[in-house]
Amino acid sequence: MKHCEYQGGVTVKQTNITEKLKTGSKWLTVVFAAGGTGSIIRACSRLFALLTDMKNEPADPDFMIYDGVQRAAESLLLAAMLLTAAFIFRRISRSGVPFDAKTIRSVRIIGCICIFQGMGSHLLASLLARAPFFSPADLFPLHIIAEGFLFLFAAKMMKYGTLLQTEADETV
Numbered sequence: 001m002k003h004c005e006y007q008g009g010v011t012v013k014q015t016n017i018t019e020k021l022k023t024g025s026k027w028l029t030v031v032f033a034a035g036g037t038g039s040i041i042r043a044c045s046r047l048f049a050l051l052t053d054m055k056n057e058p059a060d061p062d063f064m065i066y067d068g069v070q071r072a073a074e075s076l077l078l079a080a081m082l083l084t085a086a087f088i089f090r091r092i093s094r095s096g097v098p099f100d101a102k103t104i105r106s107v108r109i110i111g112c113i114c115i116f117q118g119m120g121s122h123l124l125a126s127l128l129a130r131a132p133f134f135s136p137a138d139l140f141p142l143h144i145i146a147e148g149f150l151f152l153f154a155a156k157m158m159k160y161g162t163l164l165q166t167e168a169d170e171t172v
Contacts, residue, residue, distance in 0.1 A: 018096040025093035032086035039079035046072040066133045070125035077117040081110050099162040104155050111151030118144035 050068030058064045088106045092098050118141045126132045 021098065022093050022096050025089040028089040029086050029093055032082045032089060036079045036082035036086060039075045039082060043072040043075035043079065046075065062129045062131045063133055066125045066129035066131065069128050070121045073121035073124050074117060077113055077121065081113050081117075084110050084113070097165070099158055099165045101162070104158045104162065107151055107155040107158060111148045111155065113148075114151055115145050115148030118148070 046068055050064065050072070053064060053068075054061065084106050088103050091100075091102060119139055122134045122139050126134065
């Protein structure tokens with residue numbers, strides 16, 4: 001069995017893990033923030049392209065509106081998820097604590113946005129185009145909805161991790 005040195009009630013091994021967690025979280029913050037920014041740029045470019053194409057009197061303007069708005073909405077919702085993840089990792093990089101109430105709430109928000117992304121983008125686009133251009137399979141994309149439920153389940157597991165973290169902190 002390996003022996004650990006203690007420094008102020010915390011083992012050296014725990015300190016090393018916390019430092020690695022902080023460093024990794026800094027990198028993930030940058031990656032997710034870049035992805036969120038890229039998604040916002042993509043959404044804006046889709047909307048700009050839609051406005052530009054509408055000036056050319058397209059053959060089917062309703063479908064063009066539907067397609068442009070649906071893709072822009074998906075990109076904006078993806079940006080919201082990525083930026084929420086960036087804030088999660090930013091908090092972890094500063095505190096070194098992955099299990100806290102704010103993180104759990106943020107993971108829950110990502111799950112809800114993911115579920116809404118599947119249905120919401122098609123509904124919004126249909127309202128603006130004044131015509132539904134989707135099938136029921138498009139409205140309920142099971143893979144995206146399943147991802148959302150996985151995030152919600154991960155939030156439940158993190159809540160349990162928070163309880164274990166609290167117990168461990170109180171024990172030491």
